[in-house]
Amino acid sequence: MIRVIGLMSGTSVDGIDAALVEIYGQDLDIQIELIAAKTYPYPDELREKILSVCANEAISMQELAQLDDAIAFAFASSALNIQASHEPATLIGSHGQTVYHRPPTLNTLAYSLQLGRGALIAQLTNLTTISNFRAADIAAGGQGAPLVPRIDAALLSHPEESRCIQNIGGIGNVTYLPARRDNWLEKIRGWDTGPGNSLLDLAVHQLSNGAKTYDENGDWAASGNICQTLVKQWLQHQYFHTPPPKSTGRELFGVDYLQQCFQDAEKHQLTPADFLATLTELTAASIVENYRLFLPQMPQRVLLCGGGTRNLYLKRRLQILLDKVPVTTTDEVGLNADFKEAIAFAVLAYWRQMGNPGNLPSATGASQEVQLGEIHQPSAE
Incomplete structure (x- = not known):
């Protein structure tokens, strides 16, 4: 020990x-x-x-x-x-x-x-x-x-259940863990899915004139309406369609990208709450799009970790988009999500x-x- x-x-x-x-x-x-x-x-x-x-x-x-x-x-x-x-x-x-x-x-x-x-x-x-x-x-x-997949394999794999361990920090990253059998270690996959909280935090800071640094519980975004046209447009970004292995950071999904998002949103006349709801949807939808494009099959369970687990609106949107795949947190299987x-x-x-x-x-x-x-x-x- x-x-x-x-x-x-x-x-x-x-x-x-x-x-x-x-x-x-x-x-x-x-x-x-x-x-x-x-x-x-x-x-x-x-x-x-x-x-x-x-x-x-x-x-x-x-x-x-x-x-x-x-x-x-x-x-x-x-x-x-x-x-x-x-x-x-x-x-x-x-x-x-x-x-x-x-x-x-x-x-x-x-x-x-x-x-x-x-x-x-x-x-x-x-x-x-x-x-x-x-x-x-x-x-x-x-x-x-990402460097966490081997740790996820050691601490969070399951003998019968395939899982996605989805971290939502500033950037999102996923580890796909197949059921622990039949050369399972070779079948593990992991990559950065795209923006997590980084764009949301930057947007909240800008929209609140510096009064807030994040959207607590996702309440501000939850009060708005999603512009699906914008989400569909943003999902065309090359990164989301690049096959793994791949990684990213603020260099791609940072201040410059956010300003482009604000410009794209101008013609849609969104309120601040609408913009945050739409940006939150981008994080959720990009995660699910990555799963659909690059996983061998959808997981039987998604376990969230990172600061994004406290964004209840984001978590709710993920559950809706993943439909019947249960979305919980690593807390529920004994590993502190925060x-x-x-x-x-x-x-x-x-x-x-x-x-x-x-x-x-x-x-x-x-x-x-x-x-x-x-x-x-x-x-x-």
């Missing part, structure tokens, strides 16, 4: 999710116990700086170094706080903060940059820290994302420490299974 802290901040840049977990077992045959979990919001100034960099604002190398340090300090503080009233951990798995992600092309490897350097976190916490998880998969020809991604990076760190691979080539497109993450040891006293 090892006690591990998982640290994660996603494309929504809400804050740092920290999970303190105990992990038992080997490779895919593991069990976890969640000891503590909490989200530590970024200071407003730091969050705004991260968002501006993600929106392609030019900064100097000096500013980049300062931002890298600031994020590392915030991550280290979260790690120290989450274990303050518990028996301490011996290992940290830190995803860091993604500020740039470029999928591979025919002639170019993928590139993904996460700030919040692990070496500094190790020094500040005096704990072995594993970070930069995406680099090894990218070097093996993969997308570097902190699943942080738990995942604790598991990835554990696997790296144990010498196990962390990626699934069938999901990322890598040429082989590889160990993920760079190990940083604190300096000896």
